[in-house]
Each structure stands twice: as structure tokens, then as C-alpha cells.
Amino acid sequence: DAGVIQSPRHEVTEMGQEVTLRCKPISGHNSLFWYRQTMMRGLELLIYFNNNVPIDDSGMPEDRFSAKMPNASFSTLKIQPSEPRDSAVYFCASSIQENTEAFFGQGTRLTVV
Amino acid sequence: KNEVEQSPQNLTAQEGEFITINCSYSVGISALHWLQQHPGGGIVSLFMLSSGKKKHGRLIATINIQEKHSSLHITASHPRDSAVYICAVNSGGSEKLVFGKGMKLTVNP
Numbered sequence: 001d002a003g004v005i006q007s008p009r010h011e012v013t014e015m016g017q018e019v020t021l022r023c024k025p026i027s028g029h030n031s032l033f034w035y036r037q038t039m040m041r042g043l044e045l046l047i048y049f050n051n052n053v054p055i056d057d058s059g060m061p062e063d064r065f066s067a068k069m070p071n072a073s074f075s076t077l078k079i080q081p082s083e084p085r086d087s088a089v090y091f092c093a094s095s096i097q098e099n100t101e102a103f104f105g106q107g108t109r110l111t112v113v
Numbered sequence: 114k115n116e117v118e119q120s121p122q123n124l125t126a127q128e129g130e131f132i133t134i135n136c137s138y139s140v141g142i143s144a145l146h147w148l149q150q151h152p153g154g155g156i157v158s159l160f161m162l163s164s165g166k167k168k169h170g171r172l173i174a175t176i177n178i179q180e181k182h183s184s185l186h187i188t189a190s191h192p193r194d195s196a197v198y199i200c201a202v203n204s205g206g207s208e209k210l211v212f213g214k215g216m217k218l219t220v221n222p
Binding site (some may be wrong): 042044093102 | 119137146148155156158161186200207208209210211212214215
């Protein structure tokens, strides 16, 4: 398996633009997580899905952020409109079931100017 | 106070040294994870444990549930071990991971 695949690896966008980050989890994994990493706050959970259903979105910073998982092999994290403070590395991770080892993607480095 | 505390925040060692990285947590957990993040940014899961000790190559992870403390040991350290080591916990049976700030390790040749 190729592991968790995220795209794009890097994204530079202007403030106010819509940004969509994509994630393909490992086949057969039932849980998917979106994390954000910044220098100030470290790694933080934004939202996680179990069997394609959002379970905990308490980490989503505000209404500008939304995440979907239309099927078991694809998820998106959308920011609309983007702001400079959204600049961070966004990681997607998946695990086979609850409370098991998580496998991380390579991350998407987002820069909003 | 953060739920997960790591110490030290930074550590520089010489190749071959035995290294210990500590993690303390203040909440009930179902599991504790040790993650490694290399300068390129990718994150790799090293261990997931809920009791006792696990070993993989030169890495050993231990956890003491009563003391709410875990350690990651690196034997015969090597420059390629240079990375940020992150401790994270599944709090109260949730799948949600709570992360420590990480510890930056530099191993000099």
C-alpha cells in the first residue's frame, strides 16, 4: 500500500481564496483524521471520521473550515475564505479501527499571503 | 497546564549515547503514542502502548500507568535519529489524540 496520500504537498494562495486539501487514506482503514501543525500550537486535531461519519469536529477553528468524507477512500478539508493565520502544515492520518496505530500522510504545507 | 508534557524540549547528544525522552500526562488514557517527525516534515508512528514496554530495534518505550509517565529510550544513538519526538495520548477512550509539544533531538557524529 502506498500509505496515506495527501495533495497538494504545497499550496500558496492569496487571502480570501478557497483552498481544498485532499486525502486518500490507507485502504481498509475505518478512521480518518485531519490535523494542523503550527510552530505556536504544535499538532492539533481538527476533525475525525469513523466509517465516513464525522465523529468529533470540536477542533475545527471556525465556520470557514469544513471537511467531508464522501466515501471510504477520499476526504477533503476546505477553507473558505482563507486567511494568513491559516498558514500551517495540515496532516491527514488513518487507522484501521478505534484506538489503533495511526498512519500519517506527508502533509500539505499551506501558505496564505 | 498542558495535558501532555514532554521533557526536555531540546536535546543534543553525541553519536553512541543512550538517550531518554520523557512524557507525562494528566488525564486518563486508553493508549499512548510515540511519533517521530523528521526535518522533511513526515510523521511516523513509532509505538502505541497502553501498558508495560515495547521494543523495536534500538528504540524502547515504557509506560507507567499509575505514575502517568512514559519514556522513550534510544540506545546507541545515531545522527539519523535526529528528529522531533512527539508524545500523544488517546484521552478517555476517545480516538482523539492530544499531543505534547515535541522534543527536538540532535545527534552529532
